[in-house]
Amino acid sequence: MLSGCEAARPLPGTGTVTATPTICDMCFWKCAGKVYKEDGELWKITGNDDDLHSGGRLCTRGSGGPGAYLDPDRLKKPLMRVTVDGRQTFQEVSWDEALEYISIKMRSIADTVGPERMLMLSHGAGSAHFRHLMRAYGSDSHAEPAFAQCRGPRDVGFRLTFGESANSPERTDMANARCIVLLGSHIGENLHNAQVQTLAEALNRDVTLITVDPRFSVPAGKSKHWLPIKPGTDIALLLAWMNVLIDEDLCDTEYLNRYAIGFEQLAEHVRDYTPEWVYLETGIRPDVIRETAREMAKAAPATIVHPGRHAVWYGDDTQRSRAIAILNALLGSWNRKGGFYIPESIALPAYPLPAYPEPKHTTADAYPGKWPFASQGVTNGVIDASIGKDAFFTGWLVYGTNLPQSIPGVEDKLKAAANSLDLVVVVETMPSEMTGYADVILPECTYLERYDDLRNSGERNPSLALRMPAFEPRYESKPGWWIAKQLGHRLGLDAYFPWEDYAEKLDWQLRQVGSSLEEMQRIGVKNFPRSRPLYYLEGERVAFRTPSRKIELYSQQLAEKGFDPMPVYTPPDPVPKGYYRLNYGRMPSHTFGKTTNNPLLFQLAPENQLWVNPLVASEWDIKSGDYVRLGSPNGTVSDKVRVRVTERIGLDSVFMAHGFGHKSKRLRLTAGVGADDSALMSNIKVDPIMGGTGMRANFVTFVR
Numbered sequence: 285m286l287s288g289c290e291a292a293r294p295l296p297g298t299g300t301v302t303a304t305p306t307i308c309d310m311c312f313w314k315c316a317g318k319v320y321k322e323d324g325e326l327w328k329i330t331g332n333d334d335d336l337h338s339g340g341r342l343c344t345r346g347s348g349g350p351g352a353y354l355d356p357d358r359l360k361k362p363l364m365r366v367t368v369d370g371r372q373t374f375q376e377v378s379w380d381e382a383l384e385y386i387s388i389k390m391r392s393i394a395d396t397v398g399p400e401r402m403l404m405l406s407h408g409a410g411s412a413h414f415r416h417l418m419r420a421y422g423s424d425s426h427a428e429p430a431f432a433q434c435r436g437p438r439d440v441g442f443r444l445t446f447g448e449s450a451n452s453p454e455r456t457d458m459a460n461a462r463c464i465v466l467l468g469s470h471i472g473e474n475l476h477n478a479q480v481q482t483l484a485e486a487l488n489r490d491v492t493l494i495t496v497d498p499r500f501s502v503p504a505g506k507s508k509h510w511l512p513i514k515p516g517t518d519i520a521l522l523l524a525w526m527n528v529l530i531d532e533d534l535c536d537t538e539y540l541n542r543y544a545i546g547f548e549q550l551a552e553h554v555r556d557y558t559p560e561w562v563y564l565e566t567g568i569r570p571d572v573i574r575e576t577a578r579e580m581a582k583a584a585p586a587t588i589v590h591p592g593r594h595a596v597w598y599g600d601d602t603q604r605s606r607a608i609a610i611l612n613a614l615l616g617s618w619n620r621k622g623g624f625y626i627p628e629s630i631a632l633p634a635y636p637l638p639a640y641p642e643p644k645h646t647t648a649d650a651y652p653g654k655w656p657f658a659s660q661g662v663t664n665g666v667i668d669a670s671i672g673k674d675a676f677f678t679g680w681l682v683y684g685t686n687l688p689q690s691i692p693g694v695e696d697k698l699k700a701a702a703n704s705l706d707l708v709v710v711v712e713t714m715p716s717e718m719t720g721y722a723d724v725i726l727p728e729c730t731y732l733e734r735y736d737d738l739r740n741s742g743e744r745n746p747s748l749a750l751r752m753p754a755f756e757p758r759y760e761s762k763p764g765w766w767i768a769k770q771l772g773h774r775l776g777l778d779a780y781f782p783w784e785d786y787a788e789k790l791d792w793q794l795r796q797v798g799s800s801l802e803e804m805q806r807i808g809v810k811n812f813p814r815s816r817p818l819y820y821l822e823g824e825r826v827a828f829r830t831p832s833r834k835i836e837l838y839s840q841q842l843a844e845k846g847f848d849p850m851p852v853y854t855p856p857d858p859v860p861k862g863y864y865r866l867n868y869g870r871m872p873s874h875t876f877g878k879t880t881n882n883p884l885l886f887q888l889a890p891e892n893q894l895w896v897n898p899l900v901a902s903e904w905d906i907k908s909g910d911y912v913r914l915g916s917p918n919g920t921v922s923d924k925v926r927v928r929v930t931e932r933i934g935l936d937s938v939f940m941a942h943g944f945g946h947k948s949k950r951l952r953l954t955a956g957v958g959a960d961d962s963a964l965m966s967n968i969k970v971d972p973i974m975g976g977t978g979m980r981a982n983f984v985t986f987v988r
């Protein structure tokens with residue numbers, strides 16, 4: 285049952301089959317693929333065999349790409365908020381009307397308070413067109429949930445230690461690792477394609493997999509050691525592992541002597557975090573802590589303590605990421621074979637354009653003095669700075685991010701911000717909850733109908749990949765580059781948009797590196813040789829991008845700002861009686877709420893399930909398949925969610941996949957199906973170092 289969406293046909297007939305290159309946009313990983321058509325009609329999407337980035341394959345969600353194109357609930361025309369009979373509603377308007385309205389408002393904001401008061405909130409590769417527009421307009425004010433609600437603490441923690449981030453895609457050398465340690469990282473449940481493939485290959489090579497997770501996750505089931513840790517105690521375990529490595533003289537001393545500072549302070553710092561003491565906090569037996577530390581050391585430097593991705597847990601997340609980075613440093617695995625590699629991208633020249641005007645304000649001016657190590661805008665900070673008559677921001681351009689589901693407990697703030705702001709523009713393909721807060725909704729076409737920038741990620745094998753239209757945009761949707769150019773024209777910024785078609789810009793860039801659009805339209809992916817080794821050479825002198833030019837086990841930067849220079853363990857809040865920790869994660873067939881309305885993927889997984897331990901289920905008299913509602917301590921009650929009774933979760937927690945429980949009725953398949961975990965979160969632990977939104981300290985109970 286496809287609910288109005290035609291399925292792609294399973295096999296071609298006798299017609300002419302063509303293949304058009306694409307880059308998947310079903311998640312951020314950017315796998316290159318090909319769109320096959322027969323006589324111009326969609327057949328299927330597969331991976332591009334030449335794409336080393338994806339191993340030539342697409343995951344389930346990528347193969348479900350036709351569903352995004354065919355979804356009958358897509359946004360079809362520009363919409364504007366109007367008041368009819370005293371009630372607000374949306375009315376279809378022409379592109380001219382919508383763009384004219386936005387440009388008049390943006391001009392007014394620039395003239396009255398300055399262009400920096402116009403903020404962009406975004407997610408995804410297509411946002412680059414609008415970042416370009418906003419910077420040409422004079423605003424560099426920008427934030428994305430991918431920072432404060434996801435990987436920000438990890439990137440800041442690694443940068444404070446190594447001077448570089450763990451990168452995206454992660455620079456883990458799993459292809460050569462002999463030991464991999466996962467802390468709350470659910471590779472296989474989060475189906476980041478190439479990473480899953482390399483982990484599967486590593487397991488075939490008999491890699492030692494150590495998984496630390498209170499839940500018996502998919503990777504826990506593949507592990508030599510599963511450490512079912514008490515939630516919130518990971519820093520204690522990491523410090524105990526450091527204690528064992530130092531106490532048993534298992535660190536890579538030569539590497540540390542050459543590259544690191546602060547070893548003596550660290551040794552002193554972790555002296556009291558003995559496995560025996562840490563056992564009482566984590567529930568992990570001292571002999572297991574010692575054995576796993578020895579396994580890591582035995583395989584080092586081909587050991588990866590994985591940096592993870594969704595790193596916002598308990599508000600001390602930059603420090604936990606620092607602890608992961610420090611542990612990797614003790615093992616000598618940073619930029620060593622089997623540990624981490626040095627990523628490389630193509631030096632692709634920027635298209636010659638006028639310089640952007642210098643903004644008078646940065647994003648951080650909206651929340652002065654807060655979160656000194658935030659390397660990007662902090663979403664909660666900019667939302668708070670958009671509320672009230674003296675708000676810092678007076679306009680928003682929101683691209684591809686559904687804030688009500690990305691940021692817990694934000695709905696009241698979004699309502700207040702929408703009431704305060706002079707302009708809220710939302711550019712989207714789907715009628716997400718965020719579109720309900722807009723003054724103007726601009727329907728972007730899907731990734732299968734547009735050009736975007738070339739993929740040029742820093743990784744093991746440098747490559748370029750092309751996304752190009754396989755189809756004309758359906759309905760009245762338009763490509764992001766076209767929308768940005770039209771707004772630029774109306775704002776007097778034509779000099780920043782000299783191309784008639786984005787293909788011209790891409791062709792110019794490709795010709796600078798010896799290729800062309802014509803070539804890329806044929807091959808989709810072009811691989812280039814590396815210009816430097818994948819790892820440090822033996823004894824190589826390295827200047828790290830830290831203040832000391834060394835790996836900083838002890839961080840003077842943190843100390844100077846009043847933070848702990850080395851990670852310190854703080855016990856988590858206890859679980860209130862009658863409540864359970866709310867644990868959440870991914871499922872392989874969906875990219876959170878972005879894909880739950882996709883008619884093809886909906887068939888695979890229409891709803892999320894609530895994992896409940898059998899003893900807890902018996903206490904509450906619930907069975908697998910029952911529907912329950914959950915309540916949070918602040919009185920919020922969830923939609924119904926289906927129970928899955930399983931011993932794979934402990935007595936103190938429940939678990940569900942994020943991205944369900946949509947409220948937007950225009951998402952006709954998924955609206956009201958499953959429960960939304962973020963709506964149940966009220967106990968948010970903000971990371972004082974970089975502003976991350978710690979979301980794992982929330983509790984729920986069953987509502988009878």
Ligand code: SF4
Nearest residue numbers: 308311314315343346
């Ligand atoms: Fe698409 Fe899957 Fe690759 Fe993400 S991991 S880009 S969804 S194929």
